[in-house]
Amino acid sequence: MSGRAWVELDLAAVRHNVTVARELAGVPLLAVVKANGYGHGAVDVARAALAAGAKGLGVATAEEALELRAAGITGSIQILGSFLPDELAGAVEARACLTLHEPEDLQRVRQAARRAGRPLPVQVIVDVGMARHGVPLEEALPLLEAASRDPGVHLTGLLTHLPCATAPDLSLTRARLARFRRLIASAAVSGVLPAQVHAAASAALFRLPEARLNQVRAGIALLGLDPAQCLGEPGARLRPAxxxxxxxxxxxxxxxxxxxxxxxxxxxxxxxxxxxxxxxxxxxxxxxxxxxxxxxxxxxxxxxxxxxxxxxxxxxxxxxxxxxxxxxxxxxxxxxxxxxxxxxxxxxxxxxxxxxxxxxxxxxxxxxxxxxxxxxxxxxxx
Ligand SMILES: Cc1ncc(COP(=O)(O)O)c(C=O)c1O
Known part of the structure; x- marks a missing residue:
C-alpha cells in the first residue's frame, strides 16, 4: 500500500442504490458484480448488495464466482457469461448456476453433472439481436424442452440481454423484448417455462417497465452510475459509490x-x-x-x-x-x-x-x- 492514490468505496451508497433499484423494479434483483464489481471491488459490492436485499449475484466467469465464495459469500450466484469446458469444474465448486449460451452447452453441463454426482442449476440465455452469444430465438424452445427433461440439470431460468437499452429511441429494444415475450408465451404453453424470467439490466430496468418481467439484473446503477445519461429522474436518485x-x-x-x-x-x-x-x-x-x-x-x-x-x-x-x-x-x-x-x-x-x-x-x-x-x-x- 503506497498511499499515493486510492479508490474510496462508499458502501452506504451501494446499499442506497440497491434500495432505489429494488423499489423501482418491484421484482427480485440480481446484483451484477463481474469484472471485480466494475472495478469497485466485487466482494464489498456483493456483500453490500445482498445486505440491501439483492436476491443473488451475477458474474461473468467461474473464477469470479470462486472469489466470492472464498470471501465467505453464500448467496446464490449465476455465471452469466459463456464458459469454456475447463471452467466447468470451478463453476461446480462455486455452486454457481450456469447460463447455457448454445444448445451444445447442455451436453457439456450434463457431463459436468455426471462428474459432480448431482444435477447442476442452469438458465437459458436467448439472443434477441446482439449476435454475441446466446441461443438463437428459433432454437430456444427445443433447448428449453431438452433441459426440462434432462436429469443432469435443474432449469431455473430464461433470460435475454437487451443491447440497445441506453439508446434515446427505445423502439428497437421494445421490438426485441416483444420477441422474447412471444418465446415466454410459447414456453408457458409447452409447460417448459422456468421460474425466473429476466431481460432488464440497469438501463431497461429504469426506462422500460415492461422489461422488468419477474426479475431484473443490474450492475452499473448499483454503483450510482448512469450508463449513458439515460436513466432520467429515478437515475438522479442514485449516489455514486x-x-x-x-x-x-x-x-x-x-x-x-x-x-x-x-x-x-x-x-x-x-x-x-x-x-x-x-x-x-x-x-x-x-x-x-x-x-x-x-x-x-x-x-x-x-x-x-x-x-x-x-x-x-x-x-x-x-x-x-x-x-x-x-x-x-x-x-x-x-x-x-x-x-x-x-x-x-x-x-x-x-x-x-x-x-x-x-x-x-x-x-x-x-x-x-x-x-x-x-x-x-x-x-x-x-
Ligand atoms: C448479461 C448481463 N446482464 C446484466 C448486465 C448488467 O448490466 P448493467 O451494468 O448495464 O446493469 C450485464 C453487463 O454487462 C450483462 O452482460
Missing part, C-alpha cells in the same frame, strides 16, 4: 514556454505552478485524458490536467489556487471535494470512454478504502 483520489507528491514552478511531460506536448503559456499527482495510466487513469480538458479537484477548486498522463504520475496546473498545495494534499479525480464534484461519468466522457470502461480499468496498484457506516472514518483494506 466510488471516489478516486491521489496525493500531491511535489510541486514546481516552470516559466512561460517550458514544455511539460513526454513529447513536450503541453507548453506552459505563462509562469505556471505544477503539482505532480501520484497516479497515472499504470493505475488506470486513461491516457486519452491527456489534452482533453480534464480537471481534478484540489482544495475544492478545479485544476486542469496538463501534458500527457504518465505511467505513474499526472501533472496538473495549480497556478490559480489561492495557495500552492503542499505535498500530501489530496487531489480528487472522481468524487466530491467540499462543495465541488467531478463525476466518473464526466471523466469517462473526457477520455472518450463509457463509464463501464473507466471504472473497470482502475488498476490493482491503487489502494482501496472502504467507507462503511460501522466505521464512520474509514478502514483501509489491502
Amino acid at each position: 466510488l471516489s478516486l483520489r491521489a496525493q500531491v507528491m511535489r510541486t514546481r514552478q516552470v516559466g512561460k514556454g517550458v514544455p511539460v511531460g513526454y513529447g513536450g506536448r503541453w507548453i506552459a503559456p505563462r509562469e505556471t505552478t505544477l503539482a505532480l499527482l501520484g497516479l497515472g495510466y499504470g493505475d488506470g487513469l486513461p491516457y486519452p485524458l491527456t489534452q482533453q480538458g480534464a480537471e481534478v479537484l484540489i482544495r475544492g477548486q478545479r485544476c486542469p490536467v496538463v501534458g500527457s498522463v504518465m505511467m505513474d504520475y499526472t501533472a496538473v496546473d495549480v497556478t490559480d489556487l489561492d495557495e500552492v498545495p503542499a505535498p500530501g494534499d489530496v487531489a480528487t479525480i472522481v468524487g466530491r471535494c467540499g462543495e465541488a464534484e467531478i463525476t466518473l461519468v464526466e471523466q469517462a466522457e473526457r477520455a472518450g470512454l463509457i463509464p463501464y470502461a473507466f471504472s473497470c480499468g482502475l488498476g490493482t496498484r491503487l489502494d482501496r478504502v472502504v467507507l462503511s457506516e460501522s466505521a464512520p472514518a474509514f478502514r483501509r483494506v489491502a
Whole structure:
C-alpha cells in the first residue's frame, strides 16, 4: 500500500442504490458484480448488495464466482457469461448456476453433472439481436424442452440481454423484448417455462417497465452510475459509490514556454505552478485524458490536467489556487471535494470512454478504502 492514490468505496451508497433499484423494479434483483464489481471491488459490492436485499449475484466467469465464495459469500450466484469446458469444474465448486449460451452447452453441463454426482442449476440465455452469444430465438424452445427433461440439470431460468437499452429511441429494444415475450408465451404453453424470467439490466430496468418481467439484473446503477445519461429522474436518485483520489507528491514552478511531460506536448503559456499527482495510466487513469480538458479537484477548486498522463504520475496546473498545495494534499479525480464534484461519468466522457470502461480499468496498484457506516472514518483494506 503506497498511499499515493486510492479508490474510496462508499458502501452506504451501494446499499442506497440497491434500495432505489429494488423499489423501482418491484421484482427480485440480481446484483451484477463481474469484472471485480466494475472495478469497485466485487466482494464489498456483493456483500453490500445482498445486505440491501439483492436476491443473488451475477458474474461473468467461474473464477469470479470462486472469489466470492472464498470471501465467505453464500448467496446464490449465476455465471452469466459463456464458459469454456475447463471452467466447468470451478463453476461446480462455486455452486454457481450456469447460463447455457448454445444448445451444445447442455451436453457439456450434463457431463459436468455426471462428474459432480448431482444435477447442476442452469438458465437459458436467448439472443434477441446482439449476435454475441446466446441461443438463437428459433432454437430456444427445443433447448428449453431438452433441459426440462434432462436429469443432469435443474432449469431455473430464461433470460435475454437487451443491447440497445441506453439508446434515446427505445423502439428497437421494445421490438426485441416483444420477441422474447412471444418465446415466454410459447414456453408457458409447452409447460417448459422456468421460474425466473429476466431481460432488464440497469438501463431497461429504469426506462422500460415492461422489461422488468419477474426479475431484473443490474450492475452499473448499483454503483450510482448512469450508463449513458439515460436513466432520467429515478437515475438522479442514485449516489455514486466510488471516489478516486491521489496525493500531491511535489510541486514546481516552470516559466512561460517550458514544455511539460513526454513529447513536450503541453507548453506552459505563462509562469505556471505544477503539482505532480501520484497516479497515472499504470493505475488506470486513461491516457486519452491527456489534452482533453480534464480537471481534478484540489482544495475544492478545479485544476486542469496538463501534458500527457504518465505511467505513474499526472501533472496538473495549480497556478490559480489561492495557495500552492503542499505535498500530501489530496487531489480528487472522481468524487466530491467540499462543495465541488467531478463525476466518473464526466471523466469517462473526457477520455472518450463509457463509464463501464473507466471504472473497470482502475488498476490493482491503487489502494482501496472502504467507507462503511460501522466505521464512520474509514478502514483501509489491502
Ligand atoms: C448479461 C448481463 N446482464 C446484466 C448486465 C448488467 O448490466 P448493467 O451494468 O448495464 O446493469 C450485464 C453487463 O454487462 C450483462 O452482460
